[in-house]
Amino acid sequence: MIYDVLIAGGGPVGLFLACELRLAGLSVLVLEQVEDPRSPLKRLPFGMRGLSSPTIEAFYRRGLLDDVAAPKPAKDGSGDRASSAAHWMHQSRHPGGHFAGIHFFHDNIDVSKWPYRLPSPAGTSMMVEMESLETILAARAGAMGVEIRRGFGFESFEQSDEGVVVRAGGETFRGRWLVGCDGGRSTVRKAGGFEFVGTDPEFTGYSAEIEMADPDKLRPGRHYTATGMYTYSPPGTIAMADFDGGAFHRTRPITLEHVQTVLRRISGTDVTVTALKLATTWTDRAYQATAYRRGRILLAGDAAHIHSPLGGQGLNLGLGDATNLGWKLAATIRGDAPDGLLDTYSSERHPIGAQVLDWSRAQVALMRPSPSSRALEAVIRDLIDTRDGATYFAERVWGVSLRYDLGGSHPLIGRSAPDFELANGTKLGDLLRTGKGLLLDFDGSASLKALAGRWGNRITYIASNVKDRLGLSALLVRPDGVVAWVGEAELNAAQAVLRWFGTNLSPMF
Template identity: 55%
Template sequence: MTHTHIPSTHDVAIAGAGPVGLFLACELALAGCTVLVLERAATPDSPFKQLPFGMRGLSSTSVEALDRRGLLDELEVPQRVADPHSRPPGPVARRQAGHFAGIPFHAEDIDAARWQRPPASTPTSLLAEMAELEAVLERRAGTLGVHIVRDTTVTGFDETAQGLVVHTTTGSIAAQWLVGCDGARSAVRRAAGIDFAGTEPEFTGCTALVDLAGAPLEPGRNVTERGMYFQSQPGYVMLQDFDGGAWHDSGEPVTRERLQQVLRKIAGIDVMVKHVHRATTWTDRARQAATYRKGRVLLVGDAAHIHSPLGGQGLNLGLGDALNLGWKLAATIRGAAPPGLLDTYHTERHPIGARVLDWSRAQVVLMRPAPAERALREIVASLVGTRDGSTYVAGRVWGIHTRIDVGCDHPLAGRSAPNFVSQNGATLATALRDGRGVLVDAGGDEALAAWAHAHRDQVHYMMSPNPPGVRAALVRPDGIVAWATDDAVDAAAFHAAAARWFV
């Protein structure tokens, strides 16, 4: 798409057309904003988005978000359900549901009743293909009027009285806001002068599709005295070489000879790499932006935080950022945001990002090949193998324990909302599909109904005869419970809570 086909100015320019940038573009366009996405790659095609490289685990919160925007039905991922609570009858093999530092936890050991939230109506986790997810999001973005320009890299920006002038390798465009979804080496973050501090890597990871011969590798994940290697399906190999990230940071390509040398060192056997089809390196470098917002510039996804891909939480963290930011930025652009609403993007998401980085660092400690860490790993493995351990780790990995401070102490407040059902059978998930919030009311409270009517451009009113765990609840457009009560509604308390999110 050329510049002659797009308007001269936009509400928001987004750098990066990965799944996080596209999801944010959809959120903004759903709320009526004009959005331009600038992507440095000429095409969306990449061999590293294809199987097996392109498989990612979607957490509970990501699955719910896609369902609430009507995107889950467009994916084939429901056919790859990893939900531990839908076992067929009869004896079945124990199913690995995930891992922590390579230590598996199993579906049969997870007790969802211990999680402090009502059961969700969507799976707790799904496997998704990156290429498919991007295709679905790009298709949705197109139907919402988002403009996508490829083979264009953001190089900087200037602030003006009217907003921003964003400079790219193919020209300059005007926008009110600029969002960096352009990855760990974010040009937007650098241009904004936002610090990106953290910890340096301990290892180089390598993921490769290869032809092997010679001594066979042990299947599964193997921690040795020299590192870790993992073989799942034939020819698909992942390894971790504790070299301080030197191999990755050198920029040296993954040659057959180098891969064979490192694999033999870690495995301790004379495995032969005959041919490398595809390979990429990565590290456990962990950094986080000092702020997710600086003036009219915001950071989302890997531009705001990077960590090792252990546990596959990077995509979910980025999608959560986009879901949190989208409605807040859109309300700000429309002039429908209470004071300070946009600042809550940083205050809510930065602590969550920090926790994920520490979760990643903790896994690295347990994967070190030194004797002390190997001993600690055995202790943690025995804990993860218990019902309490599996339930806790699964809750962390799948985002079940995520809770933000919304100024209300009800057990549901700050958590992803249950899929409330209205008196006519409609669900919360379907009510959220147009990007508005939802006020759930079990008793037909006249004051609640009047408030919802006055704010009908921002909130749906849902009469729900038996909402689980509450008398009434206010749900934000991102599906987070902003306020809830089990008792008769205190009108003053409700209006004070609602004024934090809606005007």
């Protein structure tokens, strides 16, 4: 069998991309190296992840949000286990997120700065457990007809003008395209000869679950010291940053004695570790592929970019890649994409990836154990506690400020579409579940209706007034929920359709 798309990697990015491609009717095979997707590192507390606004909106628009947001009871039966695992959730003020451990708070955020956000089931942030998210996405992919092969690690590939032949798990698979979603040490990226550039690590990060003879010697919360940083969440969850240039990461076994030595040095205490239940290391290495496509090979997620987990933006960045790539690759495979559509995946997503890498580097600069970093930290603490400062950091951390450069002067073009409520109560998010583009015509324009009749079945045309127009008369929304055009002139609407959907509208010119 020749599949339309082969995906290397069955994590959240690969699974969500597979769902997007199946939504367009393509045949998809996911090849995952690990036979059992379950892992203690994907469960709480280490498996806790924060979802940003673009990710939550993507799940909402595909009918996944209810499953993702469903509360999972904590072990003690109190509340949601993802939220209860976050040490900052027990503060007196409600934190909205953090920058290098410095929190901004909801009561400081000026939402009036975001005039094009409307009330929606999709909020600005939420906590999830990695294993739970993967389970939900795998179930959705399977229900949609995605074939998932576990225990089939990618080995090599050959590509031609017609397609790709992949060797994985000792077997051979054929597809028209190959997407590498196989993580930071991506074998697809290496085999494909992608250039991967960036900055080397400054520290080894530790995440550990331990038992201590004297836990009261550590103060809960995040602490910067003269030798590094540590976070303690009772009774025994520890995170540390040891500024050793990343020397320890994946070079030696992680022993109880080693964790105790590093913890004592960074915390400045003589705490005694009596048991090491679970431990892993990570670094702040920040690298990015210079291009996300080579021929019929594409990269998404950590295969395209890696950085420290500071701020928890890696998962969101990868899922954003999948959302952007899915409909463009599908249109290319169907043969109805306009020239250059697939190239916009890299041109739109690469700058977003570069911004996140720099955001991660900036946090590292604040964490360094030096007098200059402590002085800079004091400045950032003052700024983040102002109304403008908290709003700025919320925009970045929550992804509210995300905008693609699509041309056009209107500030909504290139941003996520507002969740308009139609006269019959239907929300815009519900209208995007089919994976098609959407033209909303608030005035029922005869000209726009005539144009819509020429667009085939790739765009859904809706003529309806809405609860709050935001000063608009119409807008064109891409399948990924991004606004491509707002009501200015019917000719511009036709040009927007030609650019993003490749529909033949030549008789209109």
